[in-house]
Amino acid sequence: MTTFADLGIDQDIVDAIAAKGIIDAFPIQEQTIPLGLPGQDIIGQAKTGTGKTFGFGVPVVQRLGKDPEHGVKALIVVPTRELAVQVYEDIDLLTSNRSTSVVAIYGGKAYEGQIDQLKAGAQIVVGTPGRLIDLAGQRLLDLSNATEVVLDEADKMLDLGFLADIEKIFQKVPAVRHTQLFSATMPGPIVALARRFMSNPIHIRANDPDEGLTQANIKHLVYRAHSLDKDEVIARILQAEGRGKTVIFTRTKRAAQRLVDELGDRGFNVGGVHGDMGQEQRERSMAAFKAGKRDVLVATDVAARGIDVDDVTHVINHTIPDEDKTYLHRAGRTGRAGKTGIAVTFVDWEDLHKWALINRALEFGQPEPVETYSSSPHLFEDLNIPAGTKGRLTTAPKTQSVKMQRAPRPERAADAAAEQGSGDGTTRRRRRRRGGSGDKVGSTFTEGTTANESASSDAAPTVERDAEGAGTHDGKGGEHHDGKSAPQRRRRRRRSGGAAPAGA
DNA sequence: AAAAAAG
Numbered sequence: 001m002t003t004f005a006d007l008g009i010d011q012d013i014v015d016a017i018a019a020k021g022i023i024d025a026f027p028i029q030e031q032t033i034p035l036g037l038p039g040q041d042i043i044g045q046a047k048t049g050t051g052k053t054f055g056f057g058v059p060v061v062q063r064l065g066k067d068p069e070h071g072v073k074a075l076i077v078v079p080t081r082e083l084a085v086q087v088y089e090d091i092d093l094l095t096s097n098r099s100t101s102v103v104a105i106y107g108g109k110a111y112e113g114q115i116d117q118l119k120a121g122a123q124i125v126v127g128t129p130g131r132l133i134d135l136a137g138q139r140l141l142d143l144s145n146a147t148e149v150v151l152d153e154a155d156k157m158l159d160l161g162f163l164a165d166i167e168k169i170f171q172k173v174p175a176v177r178h179t180q181l182f183s184a185t186m187p188g189p190i191v192a193l194a195r196r197f198m199s200n201p202i203h204i205r206a207n208d209p210d211e212g213l214t215q216a217n218i219k220h221l222v223y224r225a226h227s228l229d230k231d232e233v234i235a236r237i238l239q240a241e242g243r244g245k246t247v248i249f250t251r252t253k254r255a256a257q258r259l260v261d262e263l264g265d266r267g268f269n270v271g272g273v274h275g276d277m278g279q280e281q282r283e284r285s286m287a288a289f290k291a292g293k294r295d296v297l298v299a300t301d302v303a304a305r306g307i308d309v310d311d312v313t314h315v316i317n318h319t320i321p322d323e324d325k326t327y328l329h330r331a332g333r334t335g336r337a338g339k340t341g342i343a344v345t346f347v348d349w350e351d352l353h354k355w356a357l358i359n360r361a362l363e364f365g366q367p368e369p370v371e372t373y374s375s376s377p378h379l380f381e382d383l384n385i386p387a388g389t390k391g392r393l394t395t396a397p398k399t400q401s402v403k404m405q406r407a408p409r410p411e412r413a414a415d416a417a418a419e420q421g422s423g424d425g426t427t428r429r430r431r432r433r434r435g436g437s438g439d440k441v442g443s444t445f446t447e448g449t450t451a452n453e454s455a456s457s458d459a460a461p462t463v464e465r466d467a468e469g470a471g472t473h474d475g476k477g478g479e480h481h482d483g484k485s486a487p488q489r490r491r492r493r494r495r496s497g498g499a500a501p502a503g504a
Numbered sequence: 505a506a507a508a509a510a511g
Contacts, residue, residue, distance in 0.1 A: 079508065079509080080508065080509080081508090081509085106509085107509065107510055107511080108509095108510090108511095128508085128509060128510095129508095129509060129510090130508095130509040130510040130511090131509080131510060133509095133510080134510050134511085156508090161507080161508065161509080162508080162509075165509075251505095251506065251507090252506065252507085253506085253507075274507085275507065275508065275509090300506085300507060300508090301506080301507055301508080302507070302508065304507095322505085322506080
């Protein structure tokens with residue numbers, strides 16, 4: 001096994017990586033770092049969760065050297081704000097033993113802090129296109145010395161929605177530069193297009209050609225959702241034995257928010273990430289999920305790419321994605337860094353053709369989704385969901401989830417009081433459910449975080465939830481992205497029987 | 505057509 005120390009990397013960077021307990025290099029790192037260090041242009045392709053960020057990050061940091069000269073010399077462009085935060089943190093780690101300064105530049109946040117860091121002489125910029133172009137246009141970001149340029153999730157960055165912005169950005173950086181493009185997916189036409197921005201790039205595919213396109217560590221289960229109560233089945237999957245964290249993907253922002261509310265009402269410890277949420281809340285939600293304070297995240301495709309969270313054991317596609325690439329990236333939120341994971345996909349009647357496409361493109365060899373969960377018990381067997389109720393499912397939340405509910409948000413308590421006249425309507429219902437099969441379930445995750453939690457007593461989760469829930473920071477309503485109060489939303493949902501919004 | 509990305 002090749003280690004980072006074997007790859008010609010400066011000792012202080014090797015030490016910085018080792019401080020996180022990482023010694024061995026993944027194949028993509030082993031192959032791209034020795035080429036990136038001397039400045040070779042690279043198109044780097046490797047499966048999800050196999051270390052691409054260090055693959056481009058180590059050469060960027062090392063090539064800047066320890067030159068104390070201020071000013072932006074490296075630019076890393078990513079497609080989402082949360083990914084900007086994450087890549088910023090990874091690069092910041094690599095620079096922890098040298099003076100190189102890194103800044104994250106992305107929208108939805110106050111300009112001030114970002115501008116201050118630029119003025120203070122930040123040398124590496126990680127950012128999303130809109131804010132980068134915005135600040136460059138205001139002459140607050142000077143890219144004319146950025147001789148290191150990286151597009152992370154490069155195929156996405158060169159996709160129609162981003163291409164015009166990326167072209168603008170390439171006009172602002174030096175013509176003579178070191179350019180690296182990385183992604184798990186690099187369709188031929190995109191590679192051809194990418195060459196316009198590179199000089200004599202070498203295309204590295206760290207994938208074993210025999211392995212196919214998908215991560216071998218991920219098990220894919222696909223079910224027909226025809227006449228299926230998906231909320232109910234998803235609730236049941238969340239009770240799978242040995243479940244760690246779970247990411248649930250929806251097609252629309254509205255569907256994501258609805259599911260957050262629904263699973264929250266059922267007592268699960270759930271948060272969301274989607275574009276209708278305020279940026280502060282998006283980040284708080286991601287951080288809570290990464291830290292293990294929550295174990296369910298409902299997201300749109302904003303979280304499909306790049307997001308790296310430890311111990312995600314399940315990905316659930318509430319709605320099947322349109323593209324095979326998106327499927328692969330979504331599923332790739334689990335099975336990272338050599339761990340195993342399960343991807344469960346529900347295929348609605350009108351989406352059968354999408355599965356046909358994905359199945360063909362990714363060579364699954366399963367032309368039809370499994371009939372439905374009821375006519376095929378595989379789902380529960382494959383997922384280690386304790387045997388029990390057939391037909392209508394119970395939705396006993398996991399022990400951990402109930403624990404998190406023990407200090408209800410003020411908003412929720414007020415809600416219940418308003419509806420019941422006494423304060424404990426919802427809570428009592430949840431308590432009754434707790435006695436069932438839930439206790440045994442999810443012990444792996446439960447133990448880790450319970451210990452954590454009792455150490456910090458009730459304070460941490462409560463403060464966290466309060467801050468997110470009540471929207472006290474900006475007065476703009478926090479999680480009530482649609483401008484409705486929680487009681488309003490809940491009533492509306494009840495009337496519609498919990499079904500998906502009509503327009504979705 | 506949706507989601508993302510500037511405000």
